[in-house]
Structures are given as C-alpha cells and as structure tokens.
Amino acid sequence: MPDDVSPGGDLVRRAFRSVSSMSKLRVQAFSISIDGYGAGPGQNLDNPMGVGGMALHQWVLGTKTFQAMHGDGGAGGEGGVDDDFAVRSFQNLGAWIMGRNMFGPIRGPWPDHDWQGWWGPNPPYHTPVFVLTHHPRPSFTMEGGTTFHFVTDGIQAALTRAREAAGGRDVRLGGGTATVRQYLREGLIDELHLAIAPVLLGAGEHLLAGLDLPKLGYTCTEHVASDKATHVVLTKGPVR
Ligand SMILES: NC(=O)c1ccc[n+]([C@@H]2O[C@H](COP(=O)([O-])OP(=O)(O)OC[C@H]3O[C@@H](n4cnc5c(N)ncnc54)[C@H](OP(=O)(O)O)[C@@H]3O)[C@@H](O)[C@H]2O)c1
Numbered sequence: 001m002p003d004d005v006s007p008g009g010d011l012v013r014r015a016f017r018s019v020s021s022m023s024k025l026r027v028q029a030f031s032i033s034i035d036g037y038g039a040g041p042g043q044n045l046d047n048p049m050g051v052g053g054m055a056l057h058q059w060v061l062g063t064k065t066f067q068a069m070h071g072d073g074g075a076g077g078e079g080g081v082d083d084d085f086a087v088r089s090f091q092n093l094g095a096w097i098m099g100r101n102m103f104g105p106i107r108g109p110w111p112d113h114d115w116q117g118w119w120g121p122n123p124p125y126h127t128p129v130f131v132l133t134h135h136p137r138p139s140f141t142m143e144g145g146t147t148f149h150f151v152t153d154g155i156q157a158a159l160t161r162a163r164e165a166a167g168g169r170d171v172r173l174g175g176g177t178a179t180v181r182q183y184l185r186e187g188l189i190d191e192l193h194l195a196i197a198p199v200l201l202g203a204g205e206h207l208l209a210g211l212d213l214p215k216l217g218y219t220c221t222e223h224v225a226s227d228k229a230t231h232v233v234l235t236k237g238p239v240r
Pocket residue numbers: 029030031032038039040043048049050053056098099100101102103107108132133134135151152153154155174175176177178179180182205
C-alpha cells in the first residue's frame with residue numbers, strides 16, 4: 001500500500017483498497033466436451049488430460065498465443081476468435097490456483113519432490129501458483145518467475161493467499177474440474193469462460209453436473225462460435 005501521509009492519503013488508500021477488491025477470480029479457456037466433461041478418465045503420464053481429453057483443447061493448440069508459448073514463437077499461429085479468448089485468458093493475472101491433479105498425476109502422499117509439474121523448467125504461469133492438496137510439500141520456484149505453493153487448508157485459504165500475492169490483479173483458477181466445482185459451489189468465481197469442443201467423451205470428470213448455476217447467481221453474458229469451439233462466458237451477479 002502506498003505510504004502516503006499527505007492530506008490526500010486517505011483517498012489514495014481508499015482507491016488502492018478499491019482496486020484490490022476489484023481483483024476477480026477467473027476461470028479462462030476451460031475446455032469441455034458437448035457432454036460436459038472437462039477431462040477424460042484415467043489420467044496418467046501419457047494422458048495429462050485423461051484418455052481422449054486432449055480433443056477438448058484442439059481449439060487452442062493452433063492459436064498464435066499457444067504457439068508463441070509452446071511452439072514456433074507465434075509465427076505460424078492463427079488469429080481470430082479462438083486466439084482472442086486465448087489472449088484474454090492471460091491478461092491481468094497476478095496469481096493462479098489449481099488442484100493437485102492438474103499439477104500432476106501423482107496421488108496420495110508425495111513419494112519425493114522430483115515431480116515439478118507437466119510444463120518443464122519454465123512453466124507458463126510466471127506468477128505464484130497455489131496448488132490445493134491434502135499432502136503438504138515445500139514451495140519451490142521455477143524459471144520465469146513461477147513459484148508453486150501447496151495449500152492444505154482449503155479453497156478459501158488458497159484464494160486469500162492468491163489474492164494477497166496477486167497485488168490487485170486477477171487470480172486465475174486453472175482447474176481441474178473438482179477444483180472449479182468447489183469454487184463454483186461457493187459462488188466465488190466471478191467469471192467463467194468455457195470453450196465447448198465439438199466432441200463427445202462419454203466418461204471422465206464432469207464440470208457442471210448437479211450445480212444449480214442460476215441459483216448461484218451465474219448468467220451467460222457472452223457466446224460466440226469458431227470453427228473449433230463454442231465459447232461461452234458465465235458471469236456472477238447477485239444470488240437470486
Ligand atoms: N478442460 C480444461 O480446460 C482443463 C483445465 C485444467 C485441468 N484439466 C484436467 O483436469 C484433470 C484434473 O481435474 P480433477 O477434477 O481430476 O482434479 P483437480 O481439481 O485438478 O485436483 C483435485 C485434487 O486436488 C486436491 N484438492 C482439491 N480440492 C482440495 C481441497 N479443498 N483441499 C485439499 N486438497 C484439495 C485433492 O488432491 P489430494 O487429496 O491428492 O491432495 C484432489 O483430489 C486433469 O486431467 C487436468 O489435465 C482440464
């Protein structure tokens with residue numbers, strides 16, 4: 001907070017607090033199948049998205065944004081609707097939250113600390129990342145400014161820590177489905193962008209089953225289709 005003791009200091013402090021409180025919790029570029037699955041079944045080292053789950057992400061793989069991060073530097077990537085959503089998904093982020101299964105395929109107590117995520121030495125986060133888990137583990141920092149912290153005291157604690165770390169910018173809730181569902185159930189997500197891929201998975205991790213989103217205050221505020229996905233944005237308003 002600015003250390004301002006001038007007569008206008010109160011105003012500055014209030015403005016700072018109001019900017020901080022505008023920090024949103026956003027789910028972005030979360031891909032689901034037509035039948036509502038956010039991941040296929042049987043996640044393992046060869047299938048980070050579960051068996052068949054990579055079909056959900058086809059819309060993003062060819063975008064300029066994805067290619068710039070993981071491929072050819074963006075030269076061969078495509079612009080357009082899909083890329084517009086990919087660009088938005090990284091704007092104004094100060095921290096991330098994710099579930100332990102998004103971080104990796106290891107279940108139960110950590111056998112050691114060798115696993116450092118799917119993403120190699122320079123993960124695409126470049127902010128603090130708060131990983132929800134029941135199994136404590138020390139924080140560690142990777143190239144590019146990504147620090148993974150492991151949070152064992154629940155979704156509220158993770159959100160509080162992420163908001164503090166984000167310094168007024170938004171917090172992105174990366175996934176996976178179990179984690180997004182918990183934050184939805186508590187009405188804590190301000191904005192949820194779903195990319196509905198034109199595929200049926202038939203099994204896996206379902207995103208919205210059993211959640212009464214209108215009752216939780218969510219409405220669809222944007223929808224647009226590309227050749228590869230139908231994008232919808234759900235925004236949280238007052239609870240009905
Ligand atoms: N469709 C997309 O765009 C998208 C995006 C991201 C990820 N994914 C995919 O989604 C799948 C993972 O989703 P998921 O639903 O299986 O799991 P997840 O949400 O990533 O992680 C769930 C695990 O996180 C820990 N956890 C969650 N909430 C907790 C809490 N409140 N307190 C303590 N620990 C908590 C628990 O692990 P422990 O008990 O073992 O500690 C729990 O089993 C992966 O295949 C991933 O690739 C898809």
